[in-house]
Amino acid sequence: MGEKGNRLFEGSGGKLLTFMIGEQEYGIQILEAREVVGVMPIEPVPQTPEFMKGVINLRGNIIPVIDLRTKFRMEAQEPTSDTCIVKVDISGHSTGCVVDFLVGVVTIEPKEFEESPDLGANINTEFILGMAKLEKRVIIILDMESVLSNGELEKIHKIEAQPVTEASD
Amino acid sequence: MSELTNQEIGELLASPREQLRGSLLEADLRECRLTDLSEIMLPFDEISEIYHQQGLVDFEDAITFSNSVLGDIATEHVSHYTGLSYVLAVYELIDELTDQLIEGTADFTTFHIFLEKIRTTFKGVENVTVALASPEQTILQDIPPNDIIEDGSVSDFINEVGDGLETVEEYLLTLEQDPTQGGLIDHIFRVMHTIKGTSGFLGMPTIGKVGHKTEDVLSEIRDGKRGLDPVVFELLFRSVDTLKNLIAQLTCMVRGEDVEPVNIGLFFKSLETVQSGVIPEPVVEPPVPAAEPVEAPTPQAPAAETEAAEEDMMDMEAAMAEEAAAEAIAHPERVAEPAKPAPAPVQQPVQNKPAGKPAGGSKPAGTIQEMLKVPAERLDDLSNLVGEMVVALSLLTQNPAVDEMVDRRVHSQLDHLEKITESLRDKVLGIRMFPIGSVFSKLSRQVRDLSQKSGKKINLELSGSDTLVDKSIIDNIYAPLMHLVRNSIDHGIEEPGERGEKEGAGLVALSAQHLGDAIEIEIRDDGKGLDAQTILAKAQERGLVKNRESLSNKDIFNFIFMPGFSTAKVVTDISGRGVGMDVVRRTIEGLRGKIATDSTPGEGTSFKLRLPLTTSIIEGLVVSVGESRFIMPILDVLQTITPEDQDLKGVQGKDSEFFLLAGEMVPIVRLYQLFGIEPKVKDPRQAVVVVVQVGSRPYGLLVDEMLHRQQIVIQQLGERLKGLKGLSGGTILGDGRVGLIIDPVSLIQEEHLHVGES
Numbered sequence: 001m002g003e004k005g006n007r008l009f010e011g012s013g014g015k016l017l018t019f020m021i022g023e024q025e026y027g028i029q030i031l032e033a034r035e036v037v038g039v040m041p042i043e044p045v046p047q048t049p050e051f052m053k054g055v056i057n058l059r060g061n062i063i064p065v066i067d068l069r070t071k072f073r074m075e076a077q078e079p080t081s082d083t084c085i086v087k088v089d090i091s092g093h094s095t096g097c098v099v100d101f102l103v104g105v106v107t108i109e110p111k112e113f114e115e116s117p118d119l120g121a122n123i124n125t126e127f128i129l130g131m132a133k134l135e136k137r138v139i140i141i142l143d144m145e146s147v148l149s150n151g152e153l154e155k156i157h158k159i160e161a162q163p164v165t166e167a168s169d
Numbered sequence: 170m171s172e173l174t175n176q177e178i179g180e181l182l183a184s185p186r187e188q189l190r191g192s193l194l195e196a197d198l199r200e201c202r203l204t205d206l207s208e209i210m211l212p213f214d215e216i217s218e219i220y221h222q223q224g225l226v227d228f229e230d231a232i233t234f235s236n237s238v239l240g241d242i243a244t245e246h247v248s249h250y251t252g253l254s255y256v257l258a259v260y261e262l263i264d265e266l267t268d269q270l271i272e273g274t275a276d277f278t279t280f281h282i283f284l285e286k287i288r289t290t291f292k293g294v295e296n297v298t299v300a301l302a303s304p305e306q307t308i309l310q311d312i313p314p315n316d317i318i319e320d321g322s323v324s325d326f327i328n329e330v331g332d333g334l335e336t337v338e339e340y341l342l343t344l345e346q347d348p349t350q351g352g353l354i355d356h357i358f359r360v361m362h363t364i365k366g367t368s369g370f371l372g373m374p375t376i377g378k379v380g381h382k383t384e385d386v387l388s389e390i391r392d393g394k395r396g397l398d399p400v401v402f403e404l405l406f407r408s409v410d411t412l413k414n415l416i417a418q419l420t421c422m423v424r425g426e427d428v429e430p431v432n433i434g435l436f437f438k439s440l441e442t443v444q445s446g447v448i449p450e451p452v453v454e455p456p457v458p459a460a461e462p463v464e465a466p467t468p469q470a471p472a473a474e475t476e477a478a479e480e481d482m483m484d485m486e487a488a489m490a491e492e493a494a495a496e497a498i499a500h501p502e503r504v505a506e507p508a509k510p511a512p513a514p515v516q517q518p519v520q521n522k523p524a525g526k527p528a529g530g531s532k533p534a535g536t537i538q539e540m541l542k543v544p545a546e547r548l549d550d551l552s553n554l555v556g557e558m559v560v561a562l563s564l565l566t567q568n569p570a571v572d573e574m575v576d577r578r579v580h581s582q583l584d585h586l587e588k589i590t591e592s593l594r595d596k597v598l599g600i601r602m603f604p605i606g607s608v609f610s611k612l613s614r615q616v617r618d619l620s621q622k623s624g625k626k627i628n629l630e631l632s633g634s635d636t637l638v639d640k641s642i643i644d645n646i647y648a649p650l651m652h653l654v655r656n657s658i659d660h661g662i663e664e665p666g667e668r669g670e671k672e673g674a675g676l677v678a679l680s681a682q683h684l685g686d687a688i689e690i691e692i693r694d695d696g697k698g699l700d701a702q703t704i705l706a707k708a709q710e711r712g713l714v715k716n717r718e719s720l721s722n723k724d725i726f727n728f729i730f731m732p733g734f735s736t737a738k739v740v741t742d743i744s745g746r747g748v749g750m751d752v753v754r755r756t757i758e759g760l761r762g763k764i765a766t767d768s769t770p771g772e773g774t775s776f777k778l779r780l781p782l783t784t785s786i787i788e789g790l791v792v793s794v795g796e797s798r799f800i801m802p803i804l805d806v807l808q809t810i811t812p813e814d815q816d817l818k819g820v821q822g823k824d825s826e827f828f829l830l831a832g833e834m835v836p837i838v839r840l841y842q843l844f845g846i847e848p849k850v851k852d853p854r855q856a857v858v859v860v861v862q863v864g865s866r867p868y869g870l871l872v873d874e875m876l877h878r879q880q881i882v883i884q885q886l887g888e889r890l891k892g893l894k895g896l897s898g899g900t901i902l903g904d905g906r907v908g909l910i911i912d913p914v915s916l917i918q919e920e921h922l923h924v925g926e927s
Contacts, residue, residue: 043907044797045886046844047893055886055899055907060557062884062899062907093888148889 005115005130008141014108016132018139019086019099021068026099027106027132027139032088036102039083056085056096063087065096071147072127088144095148106139108132113141173223179271181219185212186264190624193253193260209256210239216263225270227277228263231284235259254374259284261621306434310375310415312422317371322611323423325647326367330376330416333360338409341402348397355732357405358387359752363648364412366655375433376415382440383408395443404439411436545640548600555590555597556786556882562590563903598786601641605681605690606634608647612654616677619658625665626674627658633681638688642760642780646690649753653692653776654679656750661696661774669771671695676773687804688782693775699768701725707734723865726766730754758914761787761802761897763862779804789881789900791908792859792872795846798908799872800881800900805913807860807867809875812853828853828869835860838917839871843895849873861913868917879903883910894918 008014008029016027017036037058042065044054051070055062065085069076077100085096115130129143173181189212213232220228235256262280269275313323337360340353365380386404389395414431421428565571566583574580609631620627638646654677662675676695681688701722708714708728728734732751757764762780781787781804789800790809812828819826827834837858841848850856850873858869881900885891886909895916902908 041906043899043909044846045890045893045896045909046846047895048890052890055890055909057901057905057907060560060901062886062901064887064889095887095889 005113008113008129009110014110014113016106016108016139016141017086018103018106019084020101020103021072021099022074025103025137025139026068027141028086028088028144029141030105032090032144034087034089034094037085037087037096039079039085039098053098058087058094058096061094063094063096065098066148067098068147069098069100088148090145090148097147106132106134108134108139175271175273178219178223179267182216182267185215185219186267188212189216189260190264193257210236213239227280227284228267231259231263231280234284305432306437307430307432308375308415309428309430310373310418310422313371313373313419317614318423320611320614321607322371322614323419325611326371326373327416327420327423329367329648330364330412333364334409334413334416336360338406341405341409344397345402354387354391358384358391361387361408363752366651373415373419376412376419379408379411379415379433379436382437386440386443400439400443404436404443407436407439548597552597552601552786553882555594557901559590559594559880560882560901560903562587564905567903598782599637601639602637602782603640603643604635605638605643605646605688608643608650609634609679609681611647612650612679615651616654616658619655623658625658625662627662628672628674628676630676630678631680632678636681636683636688638681638780639782642688645756645760646778646780649756649778650679650690650692652750652753657692657694657696657774661694661698663697683782684779687779690778690780691775692778693773695773698770698772698774699726699729699766700770701768704728721865722768723766726768727864729766730764761804763804765865786880786882788878789910790859790878791876791902792857793849793874793876794840794844794872795848797844797846798876798902798906799840800908800910801859801861801870801913802897802910803878805861807862809857809859810869811855811857812869814854817853828858830860830867830869833867835867835869837869837871841871841873843916861917863914863917868913870911870913870916881908881910 012029012031015030017030017033018025018027020026040056042054042056045052045064048054051066051068053065053067053070055064067076079098080100082101084099084102086099086102087094087096089095112132112134113130114133127142127147129141132139132141189209192209192212213236217229217232217236220226220232238252238255238259262284266275266277266280317323337357340357344350344353361380361384365377365384368374368377368380383405386395386401390397390401395401411431411433415433418428418431566587571579571583613629613631616627616629657677658675662677665673668675672695676693678691678693680693681690683689705714705720705725705728708725708731711731711734713728713731714720730750730753734750754764757778757780760780762778765777765779766774767777768774781802788803790803790806792799792801810830812830816829818828818834827836829835835858837853839851840846841851848856853871857872857875859872859875860867860869862868881902883898883900886893886896886899890896895912896909897912897915898910899907900910
């Protein structure tokens with residue numbers, strides 16, 4: 001088992017917080033999930049990638065919110081009463097993730113865990129830590145670190161400022 | 170030769186003294202080569218001869234000492250920097266005493282004592298028997314003069330360098346992993362530049378030297394003359410280590426603890442390797458002598474860290490600000506702080522300390538109030554909470570349900586609560602406010618030193634020293650002010666004799682005052698003013714100018730704040746690398762402030778810095794675009810206007826791209842376009858234009874509607890949204906939603922970028 005897989009069992013004791021996006025159940029390590037809040041007004045932030053929904057006021061703190069549907073290149077959907085925001089803390093930074101429906105907490109055994117599963121050529125595995133095969137469920141476990149990596153945002157930041165000196169006429 | 174009168178001796182000495190002065194200044198300001206030393210030695214010999222003939226043994230003695238130091242420099246037994254600082258000290262002594270001799274008031278007793286002291290310290294300074302190129306070369310620095318220890322300059326320096334080095338180390342590690350991040354070189358360069366500059370003025374030649382040499386190499390890297398090969402990294406890391414050890418040594422000295430010599434030879438050995446361009450055999454650390462550790466004695470390093478941690482603490486008066494006492498707080502007695510095994514400040518948050526134990530142990534502590542030392546973080550939390558409380562309360566009072574309440578007592582009770590909250594907020598903000606006088610007094614010292622160094626007589630005028638400003642401003646404003654003052658003296662004030670009809674002594678005036686919700690600090694000199702033509706020529710040479718006709722003088726002056734921009738022909742210890750002004754602007758903008766430059770040829774230059782009173786709460790103008798609301802910092806806003814039809818001008822078939830404001834064409838920047846928002850209004854005739862100033866030019870930001878003005882608590886948008894162009898943060902508005910704070914400077918730059926792309 002790889003380092004991240006190990007952490008799943010040693011750190012979080014195999015506990016996952018799971019939720020639905022579309023028809024698929026996804027899970028994240030329980031230790032990474034800080035809280036779940038219902039959907040609330042999200043203030044869009046200009047000049048950010050599409051998956052960056054904006055920022056919310058979470059009890060006085062401003063945190064950014066991303067939409068996992070958009071991030072996974074799935075069709076966007078209007079929020080429903082089931083839509084939730086899961087607050088995830090990675091390396092000290094909080095981020096909210098919009099999910100369709102919260103399932104709950106599940107504990108998996110190492111034998112049910114499969115690292116880097118072969119999901120066929122069409123599936124992008126870069127955000128996936130592994131898969132849990134339970135009796136009637138298949139949970140895709142997300143590697144939140146890479147989901148939330150700043151790759152796409154950094155591209156925006158790289159647009160360096162240039163001197164404002166040219167004449168405007 | 171017969172006995173001469175004092176006057177006659179004076180006349181005899183005049184010419185060689187003049188010559189010596191010039192050469193010494195030259196050598197001090199520049200990295201002089203060994204051949205230049207003869208220019209110092211010759212007049213020394215001449216003067217010595219005259220003293221000898223007149224039987225003035227003491228002078229002869231002093232000069233012989235100076236000459237032997239020069240000899241040590243020539244044979245590289247002592248570093249140029251250290252040696253010369255001793256020669257200079259002796260020279261100044263001789264110079265002053267000679268003046269007194271000519272006037273007939275000379276007293277040789279103190280001269281004797283002083284010279285003896287200089288000699289003894291010199292012997293202890295560098296183990297002069299070891300050549301500098303040896304990797305075992307170690308050094309014991311001089312203890313800095315007492316006055317700068319007492320006024321806190323040294324401890325500020327120690328903290329500043331300590332922090333700077335931490336950053337440099339971090340950047341170096343990043344850079345080593347990922348050499349594509351070449352921009353980090355600029356940051357490292359700036360830190361080294363500051364270290365070099367400050368240590369030069371505080372008289373810490375060894376630190377200055379290491380900083381200077383490192384800066385030279387960085388400069389070559391920046392200019393592409395040198396690659397980032399392992400040898401260079403080796404040198405840069407060595408530089409950081411050496412500086413850290415030197416700082417640790419300094420810390421121990423100031424505290425009066427035992428100090429061990431610090432190795433500087435390894436650094437210079439690395440430097441030699443880098444400069445020779447030969448890839449060496451892997452540098453092997455010389456075996457550590459059993460008795461004397463060559464590397465930093467370990468107990469010192471943690472001590473320095475403790476100090477750095479303590480810097481984060483803010484002194485707070487138990488009773489609220491009384492200004493006399495506040496003066497003392499600005500310099501908490503960090504230096505005198507005994508090195509204790511340092512529990513982290515968080516673990517031992519509130520200490521009841523005996524107040525104001527001065528470094529020398531001699532000052533009466535009579536006027537100082539009882540102090541509490543609390544971590545600055547706690548105060549930040551407190552002011553954030555109070556900010557939120559203000560917001561929460563306004564939510565409550567704006568709630569329609571409250572309005573509908575008929576019980577009048579509810580309203581009067583709410584009013585009461587509002588009043589208390591407001592005064593609570595003012596008090597909390599007041600805790601962080603200190604008089605700017607502490608910064609001014611540090612600057613006065615530097616002005617004095619600079620005046621001596623450059624040979625220009627300077628009158629320094631201070632006003633508004635008791636103006637209260639936020640602690641974060643006090644902490645950060647010194648370096649930029651220092652750069653500006655340095656520039657005024659170095660480049661602004663003319664050489665003696667070139668000042669025409671103006672008074673002989675140059676004027677540098679520093680003033681501070683409150684202007685509404687801002688503080689304005691002005692640095693003014695009556696020197697020769699900025700040379701617009703030279704600046705323009707340099708800007709054109711660097712390809713910064715596209716259309717020179719349209720540039721006003723103010724536009725031209727703004728070029729001096731561009732990175733790497735310098736019109737100085739010689740790079741000196743004082744200035745001329747073109748880093749300074751860039752740092753000044755960045756620092757001021759980091760504090761959410763602005764700089765306005767004004768200059769008249771022959772009459773002088775003035776820099777006006779406008780800063781918000783505090784950095785965490787600002788006065789903002791809330792505007793709306795479509796469904797979104799944005800906040801414009803009031804300091805950036807010149808005015809708001811809805812343009813008249815006849816004032817709107819189109820360009821290139823596009824409608825309404827400019828409007829005429831007081832005879833000036835102001836470009837209209839459509840916020841909805843830039844941010845991709847569907848607005849309610851697109852026609853400037855029905856919308857609102859918020860006129861902001863960026864550089865010296867006004868721009869009109871087109872928004873739907875202006876809502877209201879309010880104080881806002883600034884929050885960062887979080888790591889993932891850091892550095893977005895055009896936005897500097899967010900805030901929770903009265904209705905609980907998030908409003909984004911606009912940063913006009915980066916917004917306008919972004920806008921120009923888009924224009925350039927399309």
